[in-house]
Amino acid sequence: xxxxxxxxxxxxxxxxxxxxxxxxxxxxxxxxxxxxxxxxxxxxxxxxxxxxxxxxxxxxxxxxxxxxxxxxxxxxxxxxxxxxxxxxxxxxxxxxxxxxxxxxxxxxxxxxxxxxxxxxxxxxxxxxxxxxxxxxxxxxxxxxxxxxxxxxx
DNA sequence: GCCAACGTTGGC
DNA sequence: GCCAACGTTGGC
Numbered sequence: 001x002x003x004x005x006x007x008x009x010x011x012x013x014x015x016x017x018x019x020x021x022x023x024x025x026x027x028x029x030x031x032x033x034x035x036x037x038x039x040x041x042x043x044x045x046x047x048x049x050x051x052x053x054x055x056x057x058x059x060x061x062x063x064x065x066x067x068x069x070x071x072x073x074x075x076x077x078x079x080x081x082x083x084x085x086x087x088x089x090x091x092x093x094x095x096x097x098x099x100x101x102x103x104x105x106x107x108x109x110x111x112x113x114x115x116x117x118x119x120x121x122x123x124x125x126x127x128x129x130x131x132x133x134x135x136x137x138x139x140x141x142x143x144x145x146x147x148x149x150x151x152x153x
Numbered sequence: 154g155c156c157a158a159c160g161t162t163g164g165c
Numbered sequence: 166g167c168c169a170a171c172g173t174t175g176g177c
Binding site for chain 1: 173174
């Protein structure tokens with residue numbers, strides 16, 4: 001089993017939205033590296049750090065899990081939709097998405113600042129300068145450490 | 154709102 | 166295949 005960090009802007013879709021919905025489809029990823037992680041490596045049961053990007057402060061807001069493995073991002077087929085991409089067809093889909101289920105919300109958000117200042121999290125991808133990847137693998141140790149910082153479970 | 158860092162596109 | 170121009174991400 002692998003661990004992941006997935007970014008979402010809370011003004012678009014937050015951990016509270018996921019708690020309400022229980023499950024959501026993770027459409028709109030339009031980056032090849034992120035797509036490959038979702039399509040090739042994500043498995044049902046993998047745990048996800050739900051990260052609030054473009055927020056004040058940005059940080060990890062809670063936990064999700066993969067409940068459905070990659071399938072074609074059908075928003076890419078919808079003309080006039082902002083995720084439409086004419087290069088992607090149902091015969092030969094270019095973009096993929098997974099479904100993410102709600103697991104838990106942190107009592108307090110673990111901010112990017114805290115993450116950067118935590119010795120045990122040295123080298124974590126999300127703290128690297130200019131890390132824009134919206135789907136990132138994370139080591140189990142780092143994952144667990146962030147849960148511990150959040151006093152989660 | 155600014156802008157640095159990055160990924161993608163397209164002319165050559 | 167290079168690389169300038171462009172668009173986007175996301176912290177600040």
